[in-house]
Amino acid sequence: MSEETTAAKLTRKDFVSDQDVRWCPGCGDYSILAQVQRLMPELGVEREKTVFISGIGCSSRFPYYMNTYGFHSIHGRAPAIATGLKASRPDLSVWVVTGDGDGLSIGGNHLLHVLRRNVDVNILLFNNRIYGLTKGQYSPTSERGKVTKSTPLGSVDFPLHPITVALGAEATFVARSIDVEAKHLQAVIRRASEHRGTSFVEILQNCNIFNDGAFSDITDKDRKAESQLVLEHGKPLVFGKERDKGIRMSGHKLEVVDLNNGGSESDLLIHDEQDAALAFLLSTLQPPSFPAPVGVFRAVDRPTYDASMAAQVEKAKEKAANADLDALFNRGDTWEV
Amino acid sequence: MQSETVAEKAIEERDRVVIRFAGDSGDGMQLAGMHFTNETALAGNDLSTLPDFPAEIRAPAGTLAGVSGFQLHFSSLDIFTPGDQPDVLVAMNPAALKVNVGDLPSNGILIVDKEQFTDQNIKKAEFTESPLTDGSLDRYQVFEVSITKLTLNALNDMGLPTRTMMRSRNFFALGLTSWLFQRDIEPTLRWIDAKFAKKPEIAEANRRVLKAGYNYGETAEVFRTAYKVKAAEIAPGRYRNITGNTAASLGLIAAARRADLRLFLGTYPITPASDILHELASHKEYDVYTFQAEDEIAGVGAALGAAFGGAVAVTSTSGPGICLKSETINLAVSVELPLVIADIQRGGPSTGLPTKTEQADLMLAMYGRNSDSPVPILAPATPADCFSVAYEAVRIAIRYMTPVFFLSDGYLANGAEPWRIPEAAKLPPVEVEFRKDPKGFFPYLRNRETLSRPWAIPGTPGLEHRVGGIEKDYLTGNVSYAPMNHEQMVRVRARKIAGIVREIPPTEVNGPAEGDLLILGWGSTYGSIESATRALQAEGEKVAHAHIRFINPLPPDLNEILTRYERVLVPELNMGQLVRMLRAEYLVDAIGLSKVQGQPFKVSEIVRKAKSLLGKNQ
């Protein structure tokens, strides 16, 4: 706890709480925490107006480490708690930190509904494709055939793709970044915080204890140029070390074109954050046949739940000639004895 | 009983009348009952109602499963229950007759819609012969009225489809009974005009049929006598008729206004609690925020989020919803934030009897969470009492930084009675003190008297802190797994709730201060127990009635009161839940009386049990 108010210019240190960080050494969560703490002073939101809410899981310890208001709640329910807080306190900047198990398994329903309502909160979903806190069972984003303690012969169910789920719920801001890509991660989270409405950010996060290297095909330094497709609004979908590959439409599908071998830059798709159909197609791309898109898939404007709710209340207050309690009690037919 | 003749019809005075409207669930019986109730309230009678409807919105028309009923007891004297048996039964079809006629005493008045007794309907109601002709109704005063035909006649020049015209039949029944008991139909006419302002032809149809029913009673040579029930002598003041759910809603709004805080309801529709959502949603001008969540869990989660932000937070539900909310309620216990949980109980287990009443969630409210997790429980005794108990629940929640159960039930929720309207300025204060000062602030530093922790809401500079469901340090609130700290926290949470006894006024005992029998109740059994107690007292029995509003903690004087009577009887609409708590708490040989039929106690059922305990077996 600190006694100073936030009048002075804040630094990263102001957002570091006095609690020891207890993630496993080498966990991808450290990097995410550092980027968020670094970014916070630049967002122009007072520390006391910032609230981090989480559920249960490794990622959900996040609020303890932020020197803001925080609420470490119960498994899967952070979006619901955040909705109640933001709807009744639109003046606050509300963040939800969740994981693939917390957000897409036990809390899947709440995640869908916070997204469709477009409550003005920022959701960071740390996807490590495993249950870490309970020591290594497969998660709803684990690839089919995943061998874990709970699936010794391999999992038989198909995974969810967080970005596709968010787009299906018509989330107004959907993005992906990577724990170790400090600059990209900061830029994406900054965009998320600036977006009015629900911002959904999937962060590919390495659990070095129970699922080490789950995303190494995407994140490895020497491979990433070939395996990441960095999305930029209004720019063609180009990737590759030499920026010599791109994505174009072929019928109803996307395909990779080699710009050195007959492909032309003018055939390539131009990224458009407003185009829902394109965002959906992009969300299905994954290695090995495609690079994994990172960046902002979709960003559109829609009225937010909290602002619309507040507007209804304000309008009702304006319209009511007399909103004192006695008037309320005496509504309808009354009689005197 | 005296008689006088006015306009060729006798008017007979009665002290009390019980009337039951029964028909198909599509026949509008609840509406007819509600308006008869309103007319009766405006006539100054004391009253009590019992709506009784099927869970299916539209069971197949004409079947026994589809019968919906509304019972009203009104009187020139004090009354406490909707009445054990109807004196008058209005049956709109054979199925309604079949389901209800068994409750009608000999010589009771039975009004039926003659045209509905077709062969087909008689068969659907599982009669072999028409009950109108087989002599089975001989012991009643039967009035066969052509309600369908007279309704259609009244509307025949309006060019409305038959289906639409048929929908007004309930207004004929209402008009007729309004005449029979000399009720003024003006308020109902006003309501029709307001309700159907945008559908003038429907308004006109309902007006016409209502008047046709009234005039039929007055002029047709069918009814020779009308009845009059004089106004009751009740405490002076301004009154309105109110259901439990409306009263609870107003209590919540009032408490939030008095606390000068936003009211936030997070909820999910469920019978019989949804009317709290509907009522609150229509009062946004009082700074009321209602959130219809995606499920029960999100409803209470959002409420808890709002509590963290400094709102008066409420979630409303029924038993199945409490099961889903348990984990969040426990989180509220752990993070010590104020939250009112309105459980409008219904028959269970599981989906059970959604539209029928029961008091069987007491153990669930008391113990239905993992670990040692004390939550205060308050229960209203009557529909109007829902106002003050909901208000008190908010006050306790804030003062003690705790979730609080408001344990109502379907009978209170939908039942109505006259409510003496309070003056807002005279309501008790609801004090709120948000922590502002960072100096010496610790999230779990407790108030010495109440043991509650400070309410430090986001937006307050210098008080940034984290709360959560993990066990926390006694002072700082930081995560702590230390063994002794955990025991200290479990104990202090228990002591905090136990300390709420200081808020409980002395228990009122109606009857002798000591004697042969104390009938102890909680919640909606109030009316039946009070009526039974008075009946027994009138026979000279040394019987008293005490009714507790606080169930957790129990009133501090209760133990001593229990010792002053030879026997203690605890009637409950469950298999014996409070009685179990009392036996465990006080080692008293309290005896339970259970009823689990989805219906309130009849007065006679309690009297019979009391007499058997008093050694007076009839």
Ligand code: SF4
């Ligand atoms: S188990 Fe995995 S996700 Fe959890 S803290 Fe350790 S490395 Fe990180």
